[in-house]
Amino acid sequence: MTKVKQKAIAKAKLMPKARFITFEGGEGVGKSTQAKRLVNSLKNKAIMAVRTREPGGTPKAEAIRSFILQGKSESWGAGAEAILFASARLDHVNELIAPNLKKGTWVISDRFLDSTRAYQGLTGGVNDTLISALEELALNDNNPDLTILLDMDPKKAFQRMRTRDADKSLAGEVDRFEKENLDWHIKLRENFIKIANNNTKRFVIISADKSEEDLAKAIWQAVVSKFPELKEEKKT
Numbered sequence: 001m002t003k004v005k006q007k008a009i010a011k012a013k014l015m016p017k018a019r020f021i022t023f024e025g026g027e028g029v030g031k032s033t034q035a036k037r038l039v040n041s042l043k044n045k046a047i048m049a050v051r052t053r054e055p056g057g058t059p060k061a062e063a064i065r066s067f068i069l070q071g072k073s074e075s076w077g078a079g080a081e082a083i084l085f086a087s088a089r090l091d092h093v094n095e096l097i098a099p100n101l102k103k104g105t106w107v108i109s110d111r112f113l114d115s116t117r118a119y120q121g122l123t124g125g126v127n128d129t130l131i132s133a134l135e136e137l138a139l140n141d142n143n144p145d146l147t148i149l150l151d152m153d154p155k156k157a158f159q160r161m162r163t164r165d166a167d168k169s170l171a172g173e174v175d176r177f178e179k180e181n182l183d184w185h186i187k188l189r190e191n192f193i194k195i196a197n198n199n200t201k202r203f204v205i206i207s208a209d210k211s212e213e214d215l216a217k218a219i220w221q222a223v224v225s226k227f228p229e230l231k232e233e234k235k236t
């Protein structure tokens, strides 16, 4: 074996195994903010990490994202939407998630499969058999190692969203799901909790009703407690 190869193997042994972490929850709970922060925290520990999102993440999947979120698929019904999301996910997994994990880069996704189960399945009425079959098809054995459910009262989350939209002068460009009423979002929150309770090994539920900083700390604690090998990594 060459010295270069030996060095690469020794380095790989020191690095913790690349993990796949997903953020889930309703609109405005802080998923995008915290996904960004988690990637930065990992990079501060000299761990390679990429942030991605669903729907989307790859050019083909982003094309499907635009189609759905602009409301063009609404008249097709939740079943067709679930199939479209799964098609996008298949490309996302094969082109971005699996290759990154394989080369040792942690993948942090802002939403993933549980959003399809919560939105189109439990809230949209698509039956469990179809949702489960689509999950299996799109995942191709790339299940998340950890899913962080950010949970909070949708009323408060809406308040945050209004600030966000005002920030970016996006007021008026409300997407396909953001325009659903409060009762719909309350149901969605309950459904996410149901999914978490059915997958307790993979999920942690964290109350998102705290400052950005405090929430980032709670998330980091949950990540380290799930992957204790992170404790041994030195800060650069």
Ligand SMILES: Nc1ncnc2c1ncn2[C@@H]1O[C@H](COP(=O)(O)OP(=O)(O)O)[C@@H](O)[C@H]1O
Binding pocket: 026, 027, 028, 029, 030, 031, 032, 033, 034, 160, 161, 163, 164, 165, 167, 208, 210, 211, 212, 213, 215
């Ligand atoms: N912990 C927090 N407290 C208050 N506002 C927050 C917090 N986290 C995020 N925000 C703000 O709330 C809005 C929604 O956050 P975002 O991360 O986009 O949520 P999501 O991706 O879950 O929809 C943004 O304007 C963001 O700056």
Ligand SMILES: [Mg+2]
Binding pocket: 031, 032, 033, 110
């Ligand atoms: Mg977001």
